Amino acid sequence: MKLLILNLGSSSIKYQLIKKKQILAKGLIERIGMYGSRIKHTFLKEKIIYKNIYNHFIGLKEINNLLCNCVIINTYEIYAIGHRIVHGGFFFMKPTIISENVKKKIKELFNIAPLHNRINYMGIEISEKIFQKSIQVAVFDTEFHYTIPKKAYLYAIPYEFYLKHYIRSYGFHGISHKYVSKKAIQYLKNKKAKLITMHLGNGSSITAVDSGVSVETSMGFSPNSGLIMGTRSGDIDSNIIFNTLKKGFKIDELIDILNKKSGMLAISGYSDMRDIKKRYDKGDKKAILAYEMYSYRVKKYIGISISVMNGVDALIFTGGIGENDMLMRQLICENLDFFGIKLDNKKNNNLLKNNNVNEIQVKNNKVKILVIKTNEELQISKEILSILNVKK
Incomplete structure (x- = not known):
């Protein structure tokens, strides 16, 4: 079972193709939309490709081409695609299989996370076209922070803003914070x-x-x-x-x-x-x-x-x-x-x-x-296997 993890940032795309915790291929596209954009792609050994990556759409197409040229025969081999979604808002408190309704909710959060949710959503749309047989799963950066107590996540504004408009502190980068904190706990025993x-x-x-x-x-x-x-x-x-x-x-x-x-x-x-x-x-x-x-x-x-x-x-x-x-x-x-x-x-x-x-x-x-060293992609893969009830 192969999982493709996509982690789209404001100026980057990280990706990993994972099978049973083993990374088959991985890479990073950085400085998207800026001078000096490049792809670091690793399959057996790392190679650096200097190429103008003007936007995330071009970046995702490049990733697909690279994977098909080295580690997969066709897209049907990929069982699930894991998408890092920055903002889950009040809607998503755990990893979620993507449906049209889920996509609609993610779009409603564009105005809160304008740099990311729109890009994350675009990643979903493109993936659905390229990997038509794969299960698409959303893993949210806000999930880890739902344990923050009410006294910390509420703002000192009229309570109706929270009740009617879900205005509260959500927190982000939760996937990374979760991964490194687990690593630290394990390291410190x-x-x-x-x-x-x-x-x-x-x-x-x-x-x-x-x-x-x-x-x-x-x-x-x-x-x-x-x-x-x-x-x-x-x-x-x-x-x-x-x-x-x-x-x-x-x-x-x-x-x-x-x-x-x-x-x-x-x-x-x-x-x-x-x-x-x-x-x-x-x-x-x-x-x-x-x-x-x-x-x-x-x-x-x-x-x-x-x-x-x-x-x-x-x-x-x-x-x-x-x-x-x-x-x-x-x-x-x-x-x-x-x-x-x-x-x-x-x-x-x-x-x-x-x-x-x-x-x-x-x-x-x-x-x-x-x-x-953070590894959001590995953490996302663990979340995917958990929601699909597959042994890790």
Whole structure:
């Protein structure tokens, strides 16, 4: 039984073809719609294909061609397609087999997650045409956060907004937070561990995980809240929106600005942290400020998470920035000694690449600092097998 997992991000597509936990082929299309887009495809060995990938539709067609040329004879071999869907809203609290009604509900959430749900939906539509015999399954990023208590997920606005319009904090990146928290619990051999999982990438979020359960998270009603991100603003004063509307801005214009023209892009001129790091190393003041602002916001949410759980056993870095940017990890961990968080710079700068889990705290430190490679695709495959009642 072969499962194809599709994970569409705002500027990327990750994919894995999995059979019985074994990855048959995998890949990453990155910088979609930007200069320097490329495909990293791995079957037996990795190859890098430099190609203009103007949109996600072209990306998915390329993935299909690559798989048919190396590991499958035809699309009928793929039993199910797993789709990462960013926002499940009030409708979906567990993985769901996709039907026309499910698609309709996902479309209703476009306005809440404009950068992602529309792209996720497009992935479903294309997959249904290419993989006509495959079962299509939606796995939601919001699912892991439904354990957050009511006192945390409600907003201090009239209750009817929650009852009639389902306005509440939902949280996102749940698939990644769930995967790395399970890995950390297994690694620490402590089911009751208090963890702070930090998924840091083009989209970024922090989750407080107590005994394997999400109890607080930085993202809220939409993926635009919380931390500063590649093109998203993160937390801002709501009156900024009202003030700009009074000055003649249109609603759609503001949505576009806050989701696509803000964050690191607005601060530094670049949305990709790798580009910003190059400018940082050259002493660019905007790049330095971007690093300072990003790490500062992360530190704030670390403090929130510790206070919510009344302690912390491990701090976990994951995601593209969390796993690869040693400078950002250093800046985030600076001046957290009061909480028992002490980074070993030598370990931080020399991760063992073959390790799925790297410890980077100083020797004999009570609070662990872990770098864990996330694998949302593997977690999605587990969710699919669970809902289809198939043995893992």
